[in-house]
Amino acid sequence: MQPVRLGPQDDMAPVHALLHAAFAYMEARIDPPSSLHRMTPESLARDAATKELWVIRPGPAPLACVLLTPETDHLYLGKLAVAEAARGTGLSRQLMDHAVTRAAVLGLPRIVLQSRIELTENHAIFARMGFVETGRTAHDGYDRPTSLTFTRDLTATA
Template sequence: MDGGTGRCLCGAVRYAFGGAPDWQVHCHCESCRRATAAPFTSFLGVARESFRWTGAAPATYASSPGVTRSFCPACGTQMAYQTEARPEGIDLYAATLDDPAAYRPTGHVHWNEHLAWLRLADGLPVHHTPRRLTGGEDMEPILNLVREAFAYMDGIVDPPSSAHRLTAADLAARARDGEVWVIDELGVPLACMVLTPEPGRLSIGKLAVAAGHRRKGLARQLLDHAAARARALGLPLLEMRSRVELTGNHAAFAAMGFARSGETAHPGYDRPTSVTFERAV
């Protein structure tokens, strides 16, 4: 698609834009679903400087802080979405295109909010939005996820993994004093991580992905979110640690842009037991 035009149901509100869209995705977030009364919404993002309204001016509605939705005041068709977080762009509803067949979606976003009865088999990648826990939730499912994900270390690492000593109360305290993030789907946790701000760095711990959901990019999505949190906190580095025996993890960290930066020893050990990895943000 190289530029395009679109209109509302009654044809009063029209638009035009130039150039190829920046992205094209299906959104499953609750606010978009409620705004359109549809199970999901199909968007294309275009540069604000290449976009113009060519018909009647749309009406606008501030649907959430920093978000404005444009719609036709006559027929009610939802036309566009704008957020203060991305002032350089405007998101258009793909079904309003004069030629909606030109739309080429590349994935699903906010998949963690999709409706349970929705069944899709388009083969497109799905992207989840991590959710921050407050510490007031039931932490047992998160604890079980961590323990299951770390169980393979038993008999391999010395000393044994700290996951054995971790409790639901510990996770709740880390959520209150630091940050605990989870990717879940229909209420079931699929992946999690603990973030601890430290001087000059954001430390990542207990990064875990549930069996059956590995190799789907969930760990990478969490690490990308950790990088965004580090930038928001003004911290220039991400830091992770791995046991010296887990060379497979070391290779995975390197593939995700982390570099080995040092070694540490657990109390009572006269040899390195952990390797530290860092990544600039």
């Protein structure tokens, strides 16, 4: 199954549901709460109009998604999610490979993502995919890091 790009005219309810289900495990673990709480199907449609929303779906419901945002010097990767029933089947890797392809098409030399500091299992996954920690940031009102920034330099593997 190849990733399919959704546009603002597409039904975002299934993607919204996937994101909420896939991110539910982190609810009690992260502080502050996820920005996902502010996301709606309508805001996803707006994102699909200005960014790149990609899904893998064998039918009407997506099994995986990712939101790619081209920036001046990198491709920002956000909201990577895989349905629980499809975890361990390589869909994250497929979407990551797709992000690498999109970065190359757009002439961008790196991919950047952020992960909450508490989600150490995700940090290990990103490291296996060629990312290195390049920064730590704090959400407004916090005096400690709440997120880690990871970067994958594509020029070193090109």
